[in-house]
Amino acid sequence: MSSLALQSTNEPALELFAEGKRLSTAPNRMGRLMPTDPAIGLQEIRERYDQHGYVWLKGFLKRDDVLAFRGWVFSHLEKSGLTEAGSDPVLGLASSGEPEKQLADRILMSLVRSVVFEGFCAQPRLAQFMDQFLSGISYLHKRKIMRFTRPGTPVVTPAHYDLVYLRGGTSRIVTAWIPLGDTPVEMGGLVYLEGSHAIGTRMEVEFQEKSKGLSPEERISAFNRNMTAGGWVSKDLPEMAERFDTRWLVADYEAGDVMLHSPYMIHASTANQSAANRIRLSTDIRYQNVDDEIDARWGNHWSLGDML
Template sequence: MSSLAVQSRDAPAVELFADGKRLSTAPNRMGRLEATDPGIGLEAIRERYERDGYVWLKGFLKRDDVLTFRGFVFSHLARSGLIEAGSDPALGLVSGAEPEKQLADRILMALVRSAAYEGFCAQPRLTRFMDQLLSGISYLHKRKIMRFTRPGTPTATPAHYDLVYLRGGTSRIVTAWIPLGDTPVDMGGLVYLEGSHAIGKRMEEAFAEKSVELSAEERISAYNRNMSEGGWVSKDLPDMAERFDTRWLIADYEAGDVVLHSPYMIHASTTNRSAEGRIRLSTDIRYQNVEDEIDARWANHWTLGDML
């Protein structure tokens, strides 16, 4: 395990873990995301997005709507033994027993195909905002991902940037990461490598130069020989902060928040260490202008093991 020691503004140090070697990280390698009030207006939001590679919109969605949807998801996943029997599904309290993984996977795949999930992702306020941000009619990719992570497990998403998986279409993609419920630092929400939208762009340019001899199919694959397996930039988060002389930015997310990030922005997650035993639940969806080229591979529902 690699560890990142974090000093919260109002709490003792929190130890964050991700895959990789164990490493004690210096304070100058950690920071916090800058929150944005959606009320500052579109142009100011766009300016921050371009400058920072992300914009964290506080309370953009109705909190109650997000918590209701969280409860809907866990009420269905309860059949797999994932949550504590008899508890409020919206709390997402982990069961003390091992869930039936195959059943949980089948339920999750059904949920991402449901009208309820589609409606949540395509709710009017978010759709209208993306139309404005993208200066046209926004297209929501059919392949939408919803993840849950139990506390006490080593599950974490290694560092990567999204364009690795979306090279078959335009690079003008905007990812919306939505925490489905309050997600304080110890629950392992997304962390962002500060300033890495510029790093990701340089990586992509270098990849393009090395890949001219590859077939079109190989060039759009995250698994080709010029990119590490899985498209991960690295599994060692502390090492990346040192290597690029920057910081990992963390946040205490709340239900209703939406984080938009550039397809070049390097991000990852840490393991869920919730002391309350709460399961992290989130969704990541991607938008683009409908007039731009669309990666056909993302025109299908997300399926576990679909190699994207």
């Protein structure tokens, strides 16, 4: 296997949790994602993406730009009581009290509609790279997600592959997941099921076969009668590793990293266990070639509860 070992023999085992279940630290069930230096060139990047279902571009964006954007986000969310009053917004330190959830949600919905956020997602280096990666003019979906997760909460993203929510257009989607700040393993960034782009492809073929009798609207829905609740593949990450005899791959992400993954690649997140009390912040956005069919449902800004 190409992925690195999870830890050296001198390191204590790191316990990761999702939906209250502990991920196994056994070598055959846990590993490390393989980082890629963007300087290796487009052809090698494409080959790694096709082979592994993902490519982790180390230091692709300017670190200072990412941290400045993180600080901008938390400077606005501070009004809701999300962060520690008077602390440096770049740190994203969680407040000791409960934030005003409705206010935090309203602020977040404003931020994802802002010119600043649009500019961050469409910055020239990323846009030009995606043009090359997609062999044409790249299209950035209007629906762009930004999430924060406080430490000590059970909030995680169950295992899924992205095409489940994008069936109304081309399957040639590329997701860019960008950690907005340093996100070591214990903060619960994305984890990937090794080799699962092949598993997701098989699952989608089976789904399409089962869905022949559904209406066109039902066939593209992640919530139709043939899907699990929420469109998830599973909420039991340890069981998935056993069932498919593979490993969950983790990483210590840094500000400036960009993860690209296939729409069939199964991924999830784990609980934020930051000992430094830092809030995890990230964005996930989708690109495709502008000449391919575009899922019209993704032509609107992200809204909480929009069922996508």
